Amino acid sequence: MIAEIIFTGTELLLGQILNTNAQYMQQELSAMGIDLYYQVTVGDNLQRCAAAIRQASKRADLIIICGGLGPTEDDISREALAEALQLQLVQDPFALTVVTRFFKERGVPVSNNNYKQALVPQGGIAVDNPVGTAPGIILEKEGKIYILVPGPPPEFAKMVREKIIPYLLGKMTERSGLIMSRVLKFCGIGEASMDEKLSDLLKSCNPTVAPTAKFAEVHLRITAKAKGPEQAQKMIDDMEAKVRERLGSYIYGTDTETLPSVVISLISQKKMTLSVIEDFTGGQLAYQLSSAKGSDGVFKSGLVVTDLKAVELLKRCNWGSLPADLKQRAEYLATAVREKFESDIGVAVTILKDRGQGQAQTSHKFVMAADVNGVTMSREMLLWGDRDDAAQRATTVTLMLIWRYLEHGIKF
Incomplete structure (x- = not known):
């Protein structure tokens, strides 16, 4: 099956919003083995949108139109589909139920322009939208499948996941098993x-x-x-x-496995425990580890500091002064946090401070260190991007290095 996606909305052409729906749809089509050859973005213009649909029908079996199902005048996807296929728009009873239900549940009157959302090209099937007022539409004509889905990402993703994908899988099973x-x-x-x-x-x-x-x-x-x-x-x-x-x-x-969950599972299998200290990642490492299934009893503690001098305030730890060298400092902290919380594994994440460049800094000298029952190792890396991006990447790199050591014995 060959697909083509048409995204509607002048705001997309102007770059006012990021089209996250595109990536989601591309991944889902790929997962089903559906070939995607073309992807088109068209503004809120009835004739141009209808032309895009006609063009797509000449080179694809499945045409998916995303967005343009709202109640306003510039929402023209259903009208464009009717125009392209020379069909009448008729009020659909189920679509009307979807539209009015949204308002009834909230105890507010239905706006007159919302009734437009209950219109469906003749022969089409309305698709439920439990989180919005815009029903989707599925229409089969002359061997082609046309699908309209709403543009707001929460409505789009839920409808695609729960309604559109099962429908397409059923169709593909009929065709190819x-x-x-x-x-x-x-x-x-x-x-x-x-x-x-x-x-x-x-x-x-x-x-x-x-x-x-x-x-x-x-x-x-x-x-x-x-x-x-x-x-x-x-x-x-x-x-x-x-x-x-x-x-x-x-x-x-x-499939559904994540890097934090795999790391926690490995530590649990080895009957070990873990503690971390973070300077730079802001608690992201501790959050991901503590949120993973099975972390209770495995992940013992996480310290988050924004100034490493604060560590010296913990006099009861008898940690002494921090080394000036970045790698030595990270290794020192990994050992210190392991010993303090009596864990088998201690992990430290730190960076060379940015010398006043702050959020706009484009590179960060990052060091991750681990102490595994007295075996100390560290890895120094240069991470590019702003601080938020670099912190997320540092978290993933740290988890990756821990996994490779525990699974394959690869030191870092």
């Missing part, structure tokens, strides 16, 4: 390097293998089409085995 997928999660390797090492596998048609760059991670989705679950499962297993043979040391988990 069962579709299954698995996501392999990588850390410590970039997308370009992965592409180079897996270039032949990425050209596979069934199962398809598609990488997606995440923040400081790369995810690889394997999707198989088959007549039954056993066949699809075997296809995925065989492809995963090939990927692991080449890059297994970078794979930390699959």
Whole structure:
């Protein structure tokens, strides 16, 4: 199946808002094995939007129109679809229920212009929207599938996830059998390097293998089409085995697993405990570890400081003065926090202060250190970007280094 996505809204063309819906939709289509060849953005103009729909219908089987289902005059997606396909707009009883329900639940009268949202091109099916007033629309005509979904991200994501994806999976099962997928999660390797090492596998048609760059991670989705679950499962297993043979040391988990949860699981399996001290990441490391399933009894404590001199106030720890050298300081703190909280593992995250450049600083000298039952190691890195971006990346890098040591014995 070939898809084309049309995003409507002059605000998108003007760059006034970030189109996060695009990435979400792209990833979901890829996960289902649906090819996306074109993506179009068009302003709030009826004729241009209708022309974009007609053009898409000539080169795609599935046309998804995002946005333009609101109650105002510049919301023209349903009108554009009717215009493109030469269909009448009719009031749909279920769509009217969706629109009026939103107002009734809040005890406010329905605005006259909201009734426009209950209109559906003749032959279309209204799709429920439990968090907004704009029903979605599904219309099949002459072998093509047209889908309209609302633009606000919370409404868009919920409708796509709960209504549109199940509908499309049903259609694809009718056409080509069962579709299954698995996501392999990588850390410590970039997308370009992965592409180079897996270039032949990425050209596979069934199962398809598609990488997606995440923040400081790369995810690889394997999707198989088959007549039954056993066949699809075997296809995925065989492809995963090939990927692991080449890059297994970078794979930390699959599907819903996260890096913090895998780290906590490893520490738990080894019957160990962990404490951290953070100067720079602002508690992000402690939050991610403490939020992971199974962290109770594993993650013992986290200290967050904005000025390392504050550490010296903890005289009862008998830690003494902090070393001036950045790496020595980080190692010292990792040992100190391990000993203070009687943990098996102590981790410290710190940076060289920015000398007054503050939030606008473009690079940060970052050091992560760990003390694992007296074995001390550290890693110095240069992180680029503003402070918030660098702090998030430092958190992920720290978790990655801990995972690689615990899983593969790779020191840093």
